[in-house]
Amino acid sequence: QDVPSVLIAYYSGSGNTQTMAEAVASGVEQVEHVNYTIKRVDEVSPEEVLNASAIILGSPVYNANMAPEVQEFINSWPFAGRPLKDKIGAVFVTGGGFSIGEESVMFGMIRAxxxxxxxxxxxxxxxxxxxxxxxxxxxEFAGKAVNPLFVKKAEGLGKRVAEWVVTLKKER
Ligand SMILES: Cc1cc2nc3c(=O)[nH]c(=O)nc-3n(C[C@H](O)[C@H](O)[C@H](O)COP(=O)(O)O)c2cc1C
Structure with missing residues (x-):
């Protein structure tokens, strides 16, 4: 009881973003005293959003935008009373090419x-x-499994978020 939880929520059409989500989860797993849930955005319940101490959100890049499923998920977040205030937020993306939207999509999610x-x-x-x-x-990245270089970044993100969730839990 009272162990903080990280919600890893993502959309993935062809599996790449799911691979990154699983790597985020393995990063979270490296940290003690924190739980996590990993789900596609359409499977996440409103309670899971409210109960999470951190939300790590992942999307593929579609025409330089986040996937509509991810936008729809964000649009479902409760706003009245700002119940998500002071939760940790972090993002991950997969895009086909360099500089054709991945950073825009990251900032789109971060802005929200x-x-x-x-x-x-x-x-x-x-x-x-x-x-x-x-x-x-x-x-060299085309037509293959997600490169370990990127998988490692996702793991590092999950671990860092989990560490801060535990630290903030102690402080509050
Ligand atoms: C409809 C569509 C639009 C896309 N548009 C872009 C784009 O604008 N920029 C980009 O870098 N990749 C684009 N891609 C490639 C995907 O972002 C890339 O393949 C991603 O890894 C897919 O993730 P997923 O396997 O989790 O679905 C597009 C893919 C689709 C299907």
Whole structure:
């Protein structure tokens, strides 16, 4: 009882963002005294949103925007009374190519989290400063499983968020 929980919520059409979500989860698993739930956005209940101490949200890049399913999920978050205020928020994305939307999508999700008063964290590494991102369709990254370079960023993000969830829980 009273163990804080991280909600990892994502949409994935062809599996890449799901791979990153699972890596985020394995990062969270490295931290003690914190639970997590990993679910597709359409499977997340309103209670799971409200009860989470942190939400780590993942989307593929679709025409330089987040997937509509992810936007719909964000639009379902309760706003009256700002119940999401002071929860930790973090993001991860997968995009086909370099610089064709992944950073825009990260900031789109981060902006929405800030509207709700959430505390935003980036990943553990400088290369994951805004969250974890993976390129899945260009050059050497095309046609393969998500590269370990990107998987590691997702793990680092999950671990960092979990560590801060535990730290903030002690402080409050
Ligand atoms: C409809 C559609 C639009 C896309 N638009 C972009 C885009 O604008 N920029 C980009 O980098 N990748 C784009 N992609 C590629 C996906 O973002 C990429 O394949 C991603 O890894 C898919 O994630 P998923 O396997 O979790 O569905 C698009 C893919 C689809 C299906």
């Amino acid at each position: 989290m800030l509207v709700h008063g959430m505390l935003i964290l980036g990943g553990a590494e400088t290369e994951a400063a805004f969250g974890a991102s993976a390129i899945t369709g260009e050059g």
